[in-house]
Amino acid sequence: MKRHAKSMGTAAFTLVEAMTGTLIATLVGLAIFSMTNTATMMAARNFSLNLTNNHERKSLDRIEQVIQQAYTMPTLINTTGAAASSPAAGTVFDYFLGSPYIVTVSGSSLPSTTTSIVLTRSTNAVASPPIPNPGDVVMLNGAPSSVRARISSVVAGAPDASQHQAITCTLASALGAAVAVPTSGVLTSCLVREVAFIVMPAGSGSELRYYGSYETTTNLNDPTKYFVLSDEIALQSADATPFSLVQISSTNFVNLSLRVRSNQFDQRLSGKQADQFNTFARLDVSIRPKINP
Numbered sequence: 001m002k003r004h005a006k007s008m009g010t011a012a013f014t015l016v017e018a019m020t021g022t023l024i025a026t027l028v029g030l031a032i033f034s035m036t037n038t039a040t041m042m043a044a045r046n047f048s049l050n051l052t053n054n055h056e057r058k059s060l061d062r063i064e065q066v067i068q069q070a071y072t073m074p075t076l077i078n079t080t081g082a083a084a085s086s087p088a089a090g091t092v093f094d095y096f097l098g099s100p101y102i103v104t105v106s107g108s109s110l111p112s113t114t115t116s117i118v119l120t121r122s123t124n125a126v127a128s129p130p131i132p133n134p135g136d137v138v139m140l141n142g143a144p145s146s147v148r149a150r151i152s153s154v155v156a157g158a159p160d161a162s163q164h165q166a167i168t169c170t171l172a173s174a175l176g177a178a179v180a181v182p183t184s185g186v187l188t189s190c191l192v193r194e195v196a197f198i199v200m201p202a203g204s205g206s207e208l209r210y211y212g213s214y215e216t217t218t219n220l221n222d223p224t225k226y227f228v229l230s231d232e233i234a235l236q237s238a239d240a241t242p243f244s245l246v247q248i249s250s251t252n253f254v255n256l257s258l259r260v261r262s263n264q265f266d267q268r269l270s271g272k273q274a275d276q277f278n279t280f281a282r283l284d285v286s287i288r289p290k291i292n293p
Contacts, residue, residue, distance in 0.1 A: 056230075056258065056260050056281050056283050058229065058230070059208055059229045059230045059258065059260070060256075060258075060283060060285065062210060062229055063197060063229070063256060063287065064285075064287050066095055066195060066197075066210070067091075067093070067254050067287045067288075067289055068287065068288065068289065068290055069095055069096045069290050070093040070094065070095065070096070070254075070289035070290050070291055071093070071094040071095065071096040071139070071190070071192045071290060071291060072093050072094040072192075072291060073093065073252060073289060073291050074091040074092065074093040074245065074254050074289060075091065075092055075093065076088035076090070076091055076243055076244070076245060077089070077090045077091065077092050077196065077198065078090070079198060079199075079200055079201065079220070080220070081220060086243075086244035086245055087238070087241040087242065087243060087244045087257070088241055088243050088244065089198055089199045089200070089240055089241050089242075089243070090196055090197055090198030090199065090243060091196065091197055091243045091254060092194065092195070092196040092214055093194070093195065093196075093289065094137065094139070094192035094193065094194050094195075095192060095193050095194070095195045096190065096191075096192055096290055097129070097130055097136060097190075097191040097192055097193055098129030098130045098190065098191050099129055099188070099189070099190030099191065100121075100129065100188045100189070100190065101119040101120065101121050101129060101138070101167075101188065101189045101190065101191065102119065102120040102121075102186060102187070102188060102189075103117055103118070103119060103138075103140065103187040103188065103189050104117070104118040104119075104120065104166075105181050105187050107181075108180065108181055109178045109179055109180040109181055110140070110175060110178060110179040110181075110187070111175075111178055112174065112175050112176055112177050112178045113174050113175070114171070114174060114175045115170065115171050115173070115174050116168060116169065116170050116171060117138065117149065117168075117169050117171065118166055118167070118168050118169070119132065119138065119166070119167045119169060119189065120164055120165065120166050120167070121164070121165055121167065122163055122164060122165075123159040123163045123164065123165050124163045129190075129191060130191065131154065131156050131165075131167060132151050132154050132167060132169055132191055133151070133154065134151055134152055134153055134154065135150070135151065135193060135213045135215070135216050136150070136151050136191050136192070136193050137149060137150045137151070137191070137192050137193060137194065137215070138150075138151065138169065138189050138190075138191060139189055139190050139191070139192055140179045140187065140189045141182075141187065141188045141189060141190075142179065142180065142182055142187070143175075143177070143179040144177050144179075146176060146177060147175050147176060147177050147179060149169075149171050149175060149189075150171060150172040150173070150215065150216075151169045151170070151171060151172070152170050152171060152172040153169075153170045154167060154168070154169055154170075155167070155168045156168075193212070193213060193215075194213070194214045194215035195210070195211060195212055195213070195214055196210075196211040196214040197209070197210055197211075197229075197243070198211065198220065199233055199239075199240050199241070199242060200220065200221070201240075202231065205231070205233060205235055206233040206235075206239070206240050207228050207229075207230065207231040207233060208228070208229045208230045208231075208233055208258075209226040209227065209228055209229065210226060210227045210228075210229055211225060211226045212225075212226075212227065213225070230260055232260045232261055233258075233259070233260055234259040234260060234261045234280055235261075236259070238257075238259075239258075239259045242256055242257050242258045242259075243255070243256060244257070246286060248286070251288065251292050252288075252289065252291075252292055253286040253287060253288055253289075254286070254287045254289060255284075255285075255286050255287075256283065256284070256285050256286075256287065257282070257283070257284050258282070258283045258284075259280060259281070259282045259283070260280070260281055260283075261280045261281070
């Protein structure tokens with residue numbers, strides 16, 4: 001029997017079919033790239049917003065906690081430490097550390113030339129103010145406002161059986177004014193420390209700094225004298241002056257208008273902060289200092 005071999009055809013895509021397939025593959029690839037790029041941008045935005053909110057909350061928590069313990073009314077300052085009007089780059093005030101302390105007085109008053117004072121504090125766990133540290137300021141009750149007994153060194157004695165402890169404080173300078181003992185015969189005092197919050201220029205932006213011992217700080221750019229609360233302060237001119245003083249119903253408040261932005265993923269979000277990828281966050285809050293009645 002005679003057999004015929006089946007001829008295999010040389011099947012192939014036509015030019016039109018190849019171009020159509022290439023076009024479809026290109027469109028699918030572009031769609032996948034677009035979705036991936038958008039997803040990446042949104043992920044970067046979400047991460048940035050989370051970081052922004054964390055910085056904002058951390059800054060607010062510290063500022064609120066400190067200002068609420070302000071023993072003197074906060075005043076406004078600029079980036080050089082000079083007095084400023086609202087709005088300002090920073091605010092400075094005395095932070096309340098503790099009280100009461102009994103001041104040992106041998107006569108009817110503390111002389112203006114006094115350079116050392118003895119404070120007695122309770123060591124009872126229920127009511128025990130802290131031991132003073134160098135840089136702290138003893139505020140003598142009834143003394144002129146010009147009297148700031150800043151401590152340079154401390155020698156603490158041992159507590160006695162009555163849970164009292166005498167602490168000898170050497171002052172950085174003489175009192176400068178006599179302080180009379182009140183009619184009760186007991187001169188009391190409290191302990192404070194001057195602190196400040198300032199938005200300072202740093203590199204190409206600004207950072208919010210906390211100065212924990214402002215009175216002894218001579219160089220505001222000395223990194224050993226401050227703690228950075230946030231290095232994500234926004235870049236508009238108004239963002240560098242977030243502090244102002246306001247009065248509501250005879251009560252004084254420190255107003256904080258803080259705008260921060262995440263500095264993470266800047267390259268990915270470059271040029272897109274004005275639209276749907278905005279990662280700025282603004283915080284407006286009024287904080288009541290302790291000094292208010």
